[in-house]
Amino acid sequence: MIKIESLTVQFGGVRPLDALEGQFNAPICGLIGPNGAGKTTLLNVLSGFVTPVKGSVSLDDIILRSLSPVRRVAAGLRRTFQQELVVDELSARDNIQAIADHISATRRDAREEIDRAMEFVGLTARADVPGFQLNLYERRMIEIGKTLIGKPKAILLDEPGAGLNESETERLRGLLLQIPQRFGAQLILIDHDADLIASVCAETMVLDFGKLLALGPTRAVLDDPAVRRAYLGTA
Numbered sequence: 001m002i003k004i005e006s007l008t009v010q011f012g013g014v015r016p017l018d019a020l021e022g023q024f025n026a027p028i029c030g031l032i033g034p035n036g037a038g039k040t041t042l043l044n045v046l047s048g049f050v051t052p053v054k055g056s057v058s059l060d061d062i063i064l065r066s067l068s069p070v071r072r073v074a075a076g077l078r079r080t081f082q083q084e085l086v087v088d089e090l091s092a093r094d095n096i097q098a099i100a101d102h103i104s105a106t107r108r109d110a111r112e113e114i115d116r117a118m119e120f121v122g123l124t125a126r127a128d129v130p131g132f133q134l135n136l137y138e139r140r141m142i143e144i145g146k147t148l149i150g151k152p153k154a155i156l157l158d159e160p161g162a163g164l165n166e167s168e169t170e171r172l173r174g175l176l177l178q179i180p181q182r183f184g185a186q187l188i189l190i191d192h193d194a195d196l197i198a199s200v201c202a203e204t205m206v207l208d209f210g211k212l213l214a215l216g217p218t219r220a221v222l223d224d225p226a227v228r229r230a231y232l233g234t235a
Ligand SMILES: Nc1ncnc2c1ncn2[C@@H]1O[C@H](COP(=O)(O)OP(=O)(O)OP(=O)(O)O)[C@@H](O)[C@H]1O
Pocket: 011, 014, 015, 016, 033, 034, 035, 036, 037, 038, 039, 040, 041, 042, 082
């Protein structure tokens, strides 16, 4: 469970997060809001890449503030980036191996965890294909596969569905739904696709220029007139 308390981030004159409060309780939670709302900034604070001027975030009652990004990974936090970080020169498997080398407890654990992650994301048959030959969907799958190594407790995904076609989005949806049970991790999903959010996230947080606009059961949140006005552009 992720908890956010009076969280404020300031970049010069910009305040991407402003006294944000909230808690993600459901196994899969959505994080939505217009461009520039502060979604990625919240992921950056949770993963330790941005230091807030005020407030705190915690994971299962571990206060994250004093932990480096690497220590947060050890505590079970995983994330992907809006721009995927696949190494073109490494094979699909070696991209995941590179993470396992740092995270898995033993070599044997690493092997098993890589096999499991590769199979789960459907890349087993593509294990030896170099990064530069992988398509956008496969690159996203590498990124998700990396988050499944070790013992993830919370996985933060920054727009994994962006740019995917309909059938790819469908496959992504099927995988996301299985992650909490199969890997024992809570999922926080940023996406601009309200249908994807509605179909996988039991709870959703809506940010609007650094402020909490809504948080609760996804259907109720998406039907909230304030959310529709600010985010979906309808009254
Ligand atoms: N390192 C930074 N320095 C200055 N301003 C920043 C920095 N990072 C983000 N911002 C600003 O903070 C605000 C929130 O940005 P953020 O990337 O969190 O939005 P977002 O909700 O992820 O948007 P998008 O949907 O476009 O990805 C924006 O106004 C952005 O320009």
